[in-house]
Amino acid sequence: MSELLLSAQNLVKRFGGLAAVNGVSVDLHRGRIHAVIGPNGAGKSTLTNLLSGDLPTTSGQIRLNGQDITGLSPERISRQGLGRSYQKTNIFLPFTVRENVRLAAQSRERHAPFNPLHWFSAATHMAEANRRCERALELAGLTARAGSVAAATSHGEQRQLEIAMTLATEPTVLLLDEPLAGMGAAEAETMVALLHRLKAEHAIMLVEHDMDAVFALADVLTVMVNGQVIASGTPEQIRNDEGVQAAYLGEEH
Numbered sequence: 409m410s411e412l413l414l415s416a417q418n419l420v421k422r423f424g425g426l427a428a429v430n431g432v433s434v435d436l437h438r439g440r441i442h443a444v445i446g447p448n449g450a451g452k453s454t455l456t457n458l459l460s461g462d463l464p465t466t467s468g469q470i471r472l473n474g475q476d477i478t479g480l481s482p483e484r485i486s487r488q489g490l491g492r493s494y495q496k497t498n499i500f501l502p503f504t505v506r507e508n509v510r511l512a513a514q515s516r517e518r519h520a521p522f523n524p525l526h527w528f529s530a531a532t533h534m535a536e537a538n539r540r541c542e543r544a545l546e547l548a549g550l551t552a553r554a555g556s557v558a559a560a561t562s563h564g565e566q567r568q569l570e571i572a573m574t575l576a577t578e579p580t581v582l583l584l585d586e587p588l589a590g591m592g593a594a595e596a597e598t599m600v601a602l603l604h605r606l607k608a609e610h611a612i613m614l615v616e617h618d619m620d621a622v623f624a625l626a627d628v629l630t631v632m633v634n635g636q637v638i639a640s641g642t643p644e645q646i647r648n649d650e651g652v653q654a655a656y657l658g659e660e661h
């Protein structure tokens with residue numbers, strides 16, 4: 409059995425009269441990519457925001473690495489091992505690739521408790537942040553581009569950089585929101601290979617519209633429509649599910 413790292417039970421999120429997420433449960437295991445798919449407005453981003461703490465739940469429970477994280481701030485949840493990338497980029501374009509990743513690595517130290525040996529502790533934290541930064545660059549395949557100014561990198565490299573920035577806090581669970589958006593075929597291939605590499609050490613939830621990539625990558629798929637899960641299973645089960653075909657995949661698959 410693979411290790412269960414994140415478990416969300418019966419999540420509900422209401423915006424006024426609209427239940428954007430309506431009774432959704434999802435389990436994320438180390439070594440698995442769990443894709444969440446569904447048409448526009450299905451509730452995928454809202455679900456991601458609930459898991460990361462960016463939005464408070466209306467009801468339901470979320471456990472991360474065995475701890476109840478329901479209602480915690482995004483910073484606390486990040487420090488407990490959840491990393492997420494955003495649809496909208498967080499990259500600081502005038503900085504180099506390495507500087508961006510280092511800032512993300514340092515963000516973990518922001519709320520470090522006061523220590524009277526402050527200078528010593530600061531130096532230790534700096535060395536630790538550097539180590540996390542270099543590891544994240546390497547994992548994301550960006551070591552050779554680390555000295556480039558982010559603004560001068562390609563679209564695909566910027567998406568890799570977002571993942572490196574997420575990895576810099578050393579999460580066990582990764583929530584990735586459309587990491588392939590706007591990519592050409594070659595860039596998408598690089599990203600698919602990167603996500604394959606990352607899954608050995610992480611539990612990954614992937615929200616993605618590129619169905620070729622989803623079916624190439626996912627070990628498990630959850631299909632959402634109107635805030636609810638209409639099917640969950642292996643790619644094969646989802647492909648053959650008549651409800652899914654009718655509601656979402658249409659003639660495409």
Ligand SMILES: Nc1ncnc2c1ncn2[C@@H]1O[C@H](COP(=O)(O)OP(=O)(O)OP(=O)(O)O)[C@@H](O)[C@H]1O
Nearest residue numbers: 423426427428446447448449450451452453454455
């Ligand atoms: N902050 C908000 N306030 C009110 N309604 C919202 C808010 N955020 C999302 N919604 C609504 O909740 C529903 C689900 O939206 P959500 O963005 O989660 O869908 P999605 O599946 O991620 O869509 P897409 O694939 O287009 O990103 C939509 O009807 C949306 O309009």
